[in-house]
Structure formats: C-alpha cells, structure tokens
Amino acid sequence: MLKFLLIVNKQGHLRLSKFWCHDKTVNKTVLASDVIRNCLCRDEKQCSFLDYKDFKIIYRRYATLYFLIGADKDENELAVYEFIHNFVEVLNKYFKKVCELDVMYGLERVHLILDEMVSDGEAIEMNQSFALAPVQVLDAFGHRR
Amino acid sequence: MASAALVPGPCAVFISCSSYKPEHLIREVIGDDVLPEPEMWADTIQAYPWHINTKYYSADVHLCTLPTQTLGCREFTDAVQAVVIHFDSKSEESLSAVRCWLTFVAHWQPDVRLLVCETLAENSGAVISREKLRSYCLKVAFELVERYGEPSSGDEADDSDEGFEEVELGGMRRVVQALHAHLWPNLELKDASTQNSLGVLASQLQDHAAGRVSDAGAATGRFARADVASHIEGACEHTEGACGSVEGDKDKKDTENMKKQTTGKVTATGDGVMDRELLTALGNEDPGGESFEQLFERMRIMKEHAATLPHDQRKVFAEQVAIQFWRAIGGAEDEIDQLDIEDE
Numbered sequence: 001m002l003k004f005l006l007i008v009n010k011q012g013h014l015r016l017s018k019f020w021c022h023d024k025t026v027n028k029t030v031l032a033s034d035v036i037r038n039c040l041c042r043d044e045k046q047c048s049f050l051d052y053k054d055f056k057i058i059y060r061r062y063a064t065l066y067f068l069i070g071a072d073k074d075e076n077e078l079a080v081y082e083f084i085h086n087f088v089e090v091l092n093k094y095f096k097k098v099c100e101l102d103v104m105y106g107l108e109r110v111h112l113i114l115d116e117m118v119s120d121g122e123a124i125e126m127n128q129s130f131a132l133a134p135v136q137v138l139d140a141f142g143h144r145r
Numbered sequence: 146m147a148s149a150a151l152v153p154g155p156c157a158v159f160i161s162c163s164s165y166k167p168e169h170l171i172r173e174v175i176g177d178d179v180l181p182e183p184e185m186w187a188d189t190i191q192a193y194p195w196h197i198n199t200k201y202y203s204a205d206v207h208l209c210t211l212p213t214q215t216l217g218c219r220e221f222t223d224a225v226q227a228v229v230i231h232f233d234s235k236s237e238e239s240l241s242a243v244r245c246w247l248t249f250v251a252h253w254q255p256d257v258r259l260l261v262c263e264t265l266a267e268n269s270g271a272v273i274s275r276e277k278l279r280s281y282c283l284k285v286a287f288e289l290v291e292r293y294g295e296p297s298s299g300d301e302a303d304d305s306d307e308g309f310e311e312v313e314l315g316g317m318r319r320v321v322q323a324l325h326a327h328l329w330p331n332l333e334l335k336d337a338s339t340q341n342s343l344g345v346l347a348s349q350l351q352d353h354a355a356g357r358v359s360d361a362g363a364a365t366g367r368f369a370r371a372d373v374a375s376h377i378e379g380a381c382e383h384t385e386g387a388c389g390s391v392e393g394d395k396d397k398k399d400t401e402n403m404k405k406q407t408t409g410k411v412t413a414t415g416d417g418v419m420d421r422e423l424l425t426a427l428g429n430e431d432p433g434g435e436s437f438e439q440l441f442e443r444m445r446i447m448k449e450h451a452a453t454l455p456h457d458q459r460k461v462f463a464e465q466v467a468i469q470f471w472r473a474i475g476g477a478e479d480e481i482d483q484l485d486i487e488d489e
Contacts, residue, residue: 011257011288011323040283064323101200104326105334
C-alpha cells in the first residue's frame with residue numbers, strides 16, 4: 001500500500017503532504033524532510049526508485065515540482081510510478097497547465113482529487129473523469145451563485 | 146534612525162557577486178525597459194516597487210538592492226522574504242563572495258533563495274561543475290538558476306509529451322516564477338466566490354434539504370425528525386473518517402460518501418436546532434449510541450402518530466418509517482431502492 005505522498009518544489013519547500021499510515025512511532029516531519037533530501041540530491045539520470053528504511057520511495061519530477069510517494073515493500077514501483085503520472089495528468093486536466101501556484105492555492109482541490117483517487121493507501125480510481133467528478137460538482141455549485 | 150515606516154512592506158533582496166548589476170536583474174524581473182524611481186529605505190537601501198499579479202492573488206512588494214554587505218536594520222531583516230544572488234561562474238572570487246553573503250542570508254531567513262548565474266555548461270569555463278554546485282545549493286537550501294542554461298533533457302521531455310504541460314522555465318522567468326510561488330504576507334486573494342464554493346455548496350444543499358424536509362413534514366408530521374437523525378449519523382461517520390479511523394465500508398460507492406459528507410455539512414450549517422443536535426451527537430463519546438437513543442425516542446412518537454391514522458395510511462407510514470430507520474442505521478441503499486420506486 002501507499003504510505004505517503006509529498007509534493008515538493010526544487011528548493012525543498014513542502015507544498016503538500018498526505019499520509020496514509022498512522023504509525024505513532026514515525027515522526028512525519030523528520031521522515032518527510034529526510035526523504036525529500038534523499039530525492040532532491042539525486043541526478044536526473046538516476047533511477048526514480050530508492051529504498052528508504054522500510055519504504056520504497058518512488059518519485060517523479062515535473063518541471064519545478066517533485067512528486068514523491070512512499071510505499072511498502074509489497075507495492076509495485078512501476079505501478080506507483082504510473083500512478084504519479086496519472087495523478088499529475090488529472091491535476092493538469094483540472095487546473096489547465098498545473099503549476100506550483102495551483103498546488104499552493106488550490107490545496108483543498110488537490111486533496112479532494114487525491115482522496116478520490118486513493119483510499120486508505122490503495123489507488124482506487126484510475127479514470128480521470130471520475131476522479132474529477134466531485135470537485136467539478138463543487139465548482140458547478142460555486143459558479144451558479 | 147530606523148523606524149517601522151522606513152520599511153513599509155515585504156521585499157526581495159537582489160545581490161550581485163559579479164560585475165552584473167543587481168538593478169539589471171530587477172529590471173528583468175519587473176519586465177520594463179526603464180526602472181521606476183527607487184524608494185530609499187533607511188537611507189541606503191534602494192527599493193523598487195513591484196506589483197505581483199497571478200491567477201490566485203495579487204501583492205505589492207519591493208525589490209531591493211543593498212549598497213554594501215549589510216544586514217540592514219531590524220525592520221528590514223524582518224521584511225526580507227526572498228533572496229536572489231547573482232554570481233559569475235567563471236570566477237572563484239565570485240563564489241567565495243556568495244559564501245560570504247550566505248551568513249547574512251541566514252539571518253534574514255528568507256523563504257525563497259535563488260542562486261543565479263549565466264551558465265554552467267561544460268565548455269563555458271565555469272570553475273565549478275553543475276553537479277557540485279547543485280549539491281552545495283541543496284545543502285544551503287538554495288535553488289540554482291542558469292540564465293542561459295541548456296534545456297534539460299531526458300525524462301522531462303518524455304513527460305511533457307504525455308500531457309504534462311508545465312514546462313521547465315529557464316533563466317529569469319524561473320526567478321519570477323519562484324517569486325510568485327511564495328506566500329507574501331500582504332497578498333490579496335482573488336476571486337473569493339470560487340475559492341469558497343465549498344461554503345456555497347453547503348448553503349445550496351441546505352436550501353435543498355429545507356425544501357425536502359418541509360415536503361416530508363407535510364406528508365407525515367414527525368417524519369422530518371427522522372430525516373435529521375439520519376443526517377446526524379452521516380455526519381458522525383464523516384468525522385470518524387476525518388480522524389482516520391474509518392473501519393470497513395471502504396468499498397462503499399464514492400458518490401455515497403460524497404453525499405454523506407455534504408449532508409453532514411447541511412446539518413452543520415442548518416438552523417440552530419439542527420446545529421445543536423449535531424453538536425450533541427458529535428460531542429458524545431459514543432455518537433452512534435446517542436443518536437440511536439434519539440431515534441428510538443422518535444420511533445415512539447411516530448408510533449403514537451401512526452395509531453391515529455386510518456388503516457391504509459398506517460401501512461404506508463410504517464413503510465416510510467422503516468426506510469428511514471434503514472438509512473439511519475447505514476443499511477445498503479440498493480436494498481431499499483425497490484421500495485422507493487414502488488413508493489412513487
């Protein structure tokens with residue numbers, strides 16, 4: 001299962017963090033900053049998968065933003081790798097050319113979309129239109145007023 | 146000499162450790178050919194006003210240059226939000242000047258830290274390799290920006306092919322982008338109506354629910370109260386989910402969850418009575434048990450009401466009560482779908 005997702009910019013500023021594990025022994029702040037440091041210092045040519053403690057870290061860089069996912073050992077790296085891309089495509093579809101500002105100022109939307117796609121650490125929705133449905137309903141209400 | 150008025154707002158500091166003047170960088174950021182007349186802060190700091198206008202917010206900030214290596218006054222230190230340092234990649238002295246500045250930067254604690262140079266391409270005569278500098282930047286939490294860097298290759302190109310359209314901006318456009326991607330303390334958000342569509346949705350649904358409740362009320366008196374009870378149940382479930390202790394029901398249709406969440410909101414934003422009922426239900430250690438009690442109380446009232454009805458109406462009423470109960474205890478919706486249709 002997926003344990004956490006982080007969205008970080010090139011300077012290492014955390015823009016979004018979502019944890020699906022509720023282990024009290026894990027210090028999320030330390031974990032996040034450690035993982036971010038590990039990923040940011042990697043070369044573009046290096047593999048997008050790495051092991052960190054008990055996690056498999058899978059990351060992708062899109063322009064200035066890094067999308068990092070920590071998964072447990074049972075998860076398939078390539079599947080997660082593709083999931084990240086799907087998630088980014090959904091965001092792109094919704095925000096029309098998504099950028100860092102969208103994640104910063106549309107944070108609740110990103111969370112809403114993410115919650116639609118992942119439940120309790122399992123990717124449940126791969127259809128991009130379905131993943132966007134709730135947030136679009138929300139917008140429709142917003143515009144009607 | 147320094148007073149609060151001397152530093153009127155947040156600012157970004159532009160520093161040059163090369164022969165390139167910081168004013169030139171500022172001009173490129175502002176995008177005008179001619180720089181506006183600078184304001185003088187604390188007699189020495191030149192501050193150029195810059196209006197930021199993005200999709201989400203607008204803000205008025207200042208881009209500053211410092212005449213000497215100085216921390217500035219305390220107000221200035223507090224106002225610094227971003228630092229952009231330009232250096233000459235061909236000169237060793239320029240790099241050590243950057244290191245010198247970093248101790249000052251550490252005092253300002255800016256959020257945005259950018260290190261700008263012309264290029265670090267291999268044949269450009271740079272005294273430091275890109276990899277080395279990048280890991281150094283990472284250590285000091287800076288971002289490296291090459292004004293005339295070569296476009297990055299490999300993965301990114303593939304990714305952008307597949308639909309991700311955010312292109313990697315190079316050079317000064319990246320500097321502007323990074324300055325935009327900062328929570329300026331004096332920013333003003335735009336378009337509050339769409340930002341708040343959650344609230345709008347809640348009130349819309351509230352109206353809708355009010356209509357439904359009165360309809361139901363007209364038909365069956367006490368019926369509406371049971372409706373409220375099921376709303377409370379929904380709200381409880383929603384809060385439990387928010388605490389991360391959802392058990393089971395994972396396979397439940399998302400639309401249903403959505404509905405539950407929104408009905409929860411309706412109750413929360415509904416009239417005072419509903420509000421209080423929700424709060425009692427939520428404040429209880431065992432919210433489920435509490436509303437069950439209420440539910441049974443209502444059951445008693447409904448039974449009394451049913452006793453006054455003629456025989457044929459009583460049957461219909463009983464069925465409706467049963468459906469409400471089914472919903473309130475979280476029974477599967479499809480099991481009673483058939484009944485609803487027959488109802489209509």
